Amino acid sequence: MSSLVDIPIGPQHPAIKEPINITCYVDGEQVIGAKLRLGYNHRGIEKAGEYQTFIQNLYIAERICGICGIVHAFSLAQATEDIIGKEIPRRADYLRTIGLELNRIHSHLLWLGVAAHEIGFDTLFMYVWRDREMVMDVIEEFTGNRVTYALVTIGGVRRDLPQEKAEKILKVMDVLEEKVKKYKEMCLDERTIRVRCDGVGILRKEDAIALCAVGPTARASGVPFDVRADDPHAAYDEIPFKVVTYDTCDVTARLLVRIDETLESINIIRESIRKMPSGPIRARLPRIVPAGEGVGRTEAPRGEVFHYVRASGSEKPFRWKVRAPSLANFLSVPVMLTSKGDYVVYIADVPIVFASIDPCMSCTDRAVKFVDVSSGKSWVWTFGQIKRIYWRDRS
Amino acid sequence: MTQELTAILGILLFPGLLFFSILGLFFEWIDRKFYAKLQNRVGPLYTGPWGLLQPFADFVKLMSKEDIVPEGADRPVFSSVPVFALTLTFFATLFLPVCGPQGIISFEGDVVVLSVVLTILVILVFLGGFSSASRYSEVGAERSVLQLLGYEIPLVASVLGAAAITVSTGGSLSINGIVEAQRDWWAILGVQALGFAIFLLAAQAELERVPFDIPEAETEIVAGWTTEYSGRKLALLRLARDVELAFLCGLGATLFLGGPQPGPLVPGLGGVIISTMLFVIKSVAVLLLLTIIRAAMSRLRIDQMINFAWKWLVPLSLLQLLLAVVVPLVTA
Secondary structure (H helix, E strand, O other), rough: OOEEEEEEEEEOOOOOOOEEEEEEEOOOOOEEEEEEHHHHHHOHHHHOOOOOOOHHHHHHOOOOOOOOOHHHHHHHHHHHHHHOOOOOOHHHHHHHHHHHHHEEEEEEOOOHHHHHHHHOHHHHHHHHHHHHHHHHHHHHHHHOOOOOOOEEOOOOOOOOOHHHHHHHHHHHHHHHHHHHHHHHHHHHHHHHHHHHHOOOOOOOOOOOOOOOOOOHHHHHHOOOHHHHOOOOOOOOOOOOOOOOOOOOOHHHHHHHHHHHHHHHHHHOOOOOHOOOOOOOOOOOOOOOOEEEEEEEEEEEOOOEEEEEEEEEOOOOEEEEEEEHHHHHHOOOOEEEHOOOOOEEHHHHHHHHHHHHHOOOOHOOOOOOOOOOEEEEEEEOOOHHHHHHHHHHHHO | OOOHHHHHHHHOOOHHHHHHHHHHHHHHHHHHOOHHHOOOOOOOOOOHHHHHOHHHHHHHHHOOOOOOOOOOOHHHHHHHHHHHHHHHHHHHHHOOOOOOOOOOOOOOHHHHHHHHHHHHHHHHHHHHHEEEEEOOHHHHHHHHHHHHHHHHHHHHHHHHHHHOOOOOOOOOOHHHHHHHHHOOOOOOHHEEEEEEEHHHHHHHHHHOOOOOHHHHHHHOOOOOOOOOHHHHHHHHHHHHHHHHHHHHHHHHHHHHHOOOOOOHHOOOOHHHHHHHHHHHHHHHHHHHHHHHHHOOOOOOOOHHEEEEEEEHHHHHHHHHHHHHHHHHHHOO
């Protein structure tokens, strides 16, 4: 069709907070198809990891994502412990669980605010972010930091949770539960939210399975896939919780999955604090990791995070590979943004549909390819070549 | 000679350009402050007392910024749109009865002229968006015209419905006639309440505010039709938008809340002051309602907006027009 216009969204655009490019092919207001282009945010973190010790890498891993940092530190620690092959204290497992769940609550609330902003509902955005501060404060009390927590270490955690702090967390959880329930009611009752989210961004169950969607994106399409339940780690094997799924497959479903998961997380935290055994919080593990391979996986707020580490018997990893959930979910976006038959996507839907997978570009960009836009030629540079070019330009 | 001098001063200072520029910036401040209050924020705070001078500071800052015209833009049209927009909004404000029962310009049928001016403003928006040769602007321009198709009939119908209040006093299509007819009975207290609600929604659409900020939807098409405007041109456009906000609030207050009534009953300078105060207070009341609408909803999609307009707003506005004409005749 010759009447198609391509509208670029990104890499700089108010709808997306991190650089990515979505090119929408539109006919009037209707989106016919969309194409994603990643790779604007490559930071070479995996390579940097090969030059640092395992302990130092935990702090790099935490900086992979500014929102779900603890998830990456946890997975890397888990992978390292997997190679060493020693159990860690049970109390540390519980403390890690509390950290992971607090992280999930703050991430889901952050997402809810962003989603409200994408559909132009700034009042909800402001309210949700105000209440998110309560979780941030609790996290700061618990770990000492608001954003990069430095809680997890190899063999356990670095900070204990005394009784009075635990009680404070419980108190905040009570207040938060009320608020989140109110927001759920608001999202269900407010007409303008419903008309913007119902039947928008459909990802059918078979598509979700075929495209390997993970996390809330998959669960909103009725796929009950949750690493916490499927492959229990930390203290998830002893804490009962529900895997929230919805089957309307649209943005509303993703909204509700996240809100319900927040409520579920609040319960997990309560249960963990109640069941937490006393004892040491850290096992002393050797600094030099024996040769071998290990994996760590957990359910990040956005879906499954997977860390692979290969050790060569020194204190530095030989190879470290991170697979963040957003990368798996990006594949679903072009499907959601393609009009097909009765299913029509409008330009106005693009921001909320894209936001509904809760994309995190800084987590995702692991590889980079150079493209000459004028000729379309693309190539890959090795690390050595980049270094050479860097020094050539400097001299 | 003195009469001409007073007229010129009236147009330039009060209640003309200067008064409405200040009122527009003041209204923007109220809007922002109240919007922030509704969202549990503080809003503008540092420039002037309670941040009162923030809109003015924004204006001055934009005036001093670099003014860029895109390479592919249709230069004459692109550059003249902000000037025309500001001129037209100022022209419209001259009709408002700020300090007496009639504005600076007043003649039989000026209500119709105002409706025309409001439509021309949207056509300017379309021209501005289309001449800037940007894909975002073009989508925004298209949307603004589509949106106009939705809310124009309700807007005109509610304005004409307000004019129907003059049926009992002999019938008139002028602002003056409408204001005089509300001497002891505000229009909103009767069958006009529905008309007022429709007017509020249509004004919200005309001003491109949530839930009808579709033509400049930030998260979708950057800044819509204003994407390519910068510097002085953007400053003028924003001032025009502020004056339009003040104008539409004033129009709502005039048509449905009695405008400056009962101020003009007091003779002399005291009457002028009381009238102006009443006019501003009533306009602010309309503004607060508009801000509440803005805070309580999310943005609709353009197809949903058109659907809503044609399924609900247009039939309701025709119904209220009918009621507004018939009820006074029956009760008279």
